[in-house]
Structures are given as structure tokens and as C-alpha cells.
Amino acid sequence: MTMSPSLLRVLLVDDHTLVLDGLQARLELEANIEVIGTASNGLEALEKAKALKPDLVLMDVSMPVLNGLEATKRFKTEQPEIKILMLSMHHDKEYILSLIQSGANGYVLKDVSSEELVQAMNTVSQGGTYFSSGASDALFSQASTPEKCEELTKRELSVLKELAIGLSNKEMAQTLNISVRTVETHRQNIKNKLDIHTSAGLVKYALEHQLIE
Known part of the structure; x- marks a missing residue:
């Protein structure tokens, strides 16, 4: 008997109800994704995650009370087993870098297709990292000559x-x-x-x- 793929349990975090509703409606079309809850800010997300135990948190960056950057830092300290995928309209290089350094597992711009968002979620949930093309362009377009890493072949x-x-x-x-x-x-x-x-x-x-x- 073929085993069905395990469900990816997701907590959605955004301070716009319309965005949450749209994300939830789209993700419910995916057989392997279950939206187990929503939150409107980082603090609420941390509290709900303790109770709901999601596999992945899909979180906006700009939010009241506790923003996505600070929430990610706390997630990585308090609930490090949870994967964090950031969803944002910002594509400034330093902005994205600060989120990566805070421990986020991926960064997706809000202009991506729903198919790419699902791909990003699945990649991150499996232990990978994901940056949408716009975010990658912002990160690497101004990269200077790489430093030599003599340790690596x-x-x-x-x-x-x-x-x-x-x-x-x-x-x-x-x-x-x-x-x-x-x-x-x-x-x-x-x-x-x-x-x-x-x-x-x-x-x-x-x-x-x-x-x-």
C-alpha cells in the first residue's frame, strides 16, 4: 500500500485579514498542506505556535506589536524546530540579509506565483532554503569578487x-x-x-x- 505524504502543518502570520484569507484559501487546495491557524503579529504567532506545533510558519515581515524579524529571532531561540519562511514586498539587499541572519529558512517576495510559494514551502519544510528570484537578484546583483575559501575544494x-x-x-x-x-x-x-x-x-x-x- 502506498503511503500518503505527511501533511505540512502551517501557521500563517500577516496583519492583513484579506491576505490571510487569500493565502488560506489557496493553500487549502494543496493535498499535503494543512493551515492549522493564523496570527496577525509576531507575538501572537509565537503564542499560537506553542499550542499548535506547526511544522512551518509563513510570516509577513512588517507587522505591529512584534515584526517578522524580531519574531524570527525569538522563534529560533524558543522554538528552533519550526521552519520559518518570510513573505514580504521588500527586496532591499540589507533587509533580506538581516532576516537570513536572524534564522529565516527562506524569503519569498509577494509578487511570486502561488505555485512558487508552494514550492518554497515544500523546499523549506524538507530542510532546504528558498529565495524567490527577485530576492536572489537583490542579494547577489552587487556581489563583489568572492573571497577565497581555501578550506573548500x-x-x-x-x-x-x-x-x-x-x-x-x-x-x-x-x-x-x-x-x-x-x-x-x-x-x-x-x-x-x-x-x-x-x-x-x-x-x-x-x-x-x-x-x-
Whole structure:
């Protein structure tokens, strides 16, 4: 008997009721996504998450009481097992960087299609990172010459770059024309060499060292 995919339990956070209603209606069309609650600010999101135990929080950045940036920092301290995907209209490089450094697992601009939003949610829920194309452009368009990372081989640097833009192991294997097992080996070597053991930490490292051309 084929096992059905596990449900992705999601908490939606936005201070606009119309946005929440629209997101909930769209996500309810996805067989593997269950919206288990909504909140209108970061503080309410933290409180509801303690009770509802979501797998992922899809959260706006600009909100009253407690904004998305500060809420993300608290989530990573108080409830680190929950994945955080930010949804925002802001595409300023420093703004996005500050959110990534706060521990967010992904950043999606509000002009993306609903299909891309679902893809981002699934990617983040599976332990990956995701930046919509507009956010990636903002982050990397002004990148200067990357600093040399002598600890990593050329192939490991390639894997780290692909990881930083949110590709899965399978997608990296296809892009780099290597096996998934080889990608996994490279990822483990990168983690060991840099002493960074989370995907979010590796993305932060790649951004701080401007490894994206």
C-alpha cells in the first residue's frame, strides 16, 4: 500500500485579514498542506505556535506589536524546530540579509506565483532554503569578487553556491552532473570543514563571504 505524504502543518502570520484569507484559501487546495491557524503579529504567532506545533510558519515581515524579524529571532531561540519562511514586498539587499541572519529558512517576495510559494514551502519544510528570484537578484546583483575559501575544494564551493540559492540535493546533482550520493558527501564535507551543521548556517556563510557570482 502506498503511503500518503505527511501533511505540512502551517501557521500563517500577516496583519492583513484579506491576505490571510487569500493565502488560506489557496493553500487549502494543496493535498499535503494543512493551515492549522493564523496570527496577525509576531507575538501572537509565537503564542499560537506553542499550542499548535506547526511544522512551518509563513510570516509577513512588517507587522505591529512584534515584526517578522524580531519574531524570527525569538522563534529560533524558543522554538528552533519550526521552519520559518518570510513573505514580504521588500527586496532591499540589507533587509533580506538581516532576516537570513536572524534564522529565516527562506524569503519569498509577494509578487511570486502561488505555485512558487508552494514550492518554497515544500523546499523549506524538507530542510532546504528558498529565495524567490527577485530576492536572489537583490542579494547577489552587487556581489563583489568572492573571497577565497581555501578550506573548500572547487567542487565543494560549487555545491555550497547551489545550496545557497535553495536547490535540493537532486537538483544540485542534475545541475552539476554528479550523483545525489556525491552531493550528500560534498555537503557533509563542507559542514565538517566549516564547522557549520545547519543549512541556514551554510547559506549565511555563503552570503557573508559573497560566494554567489
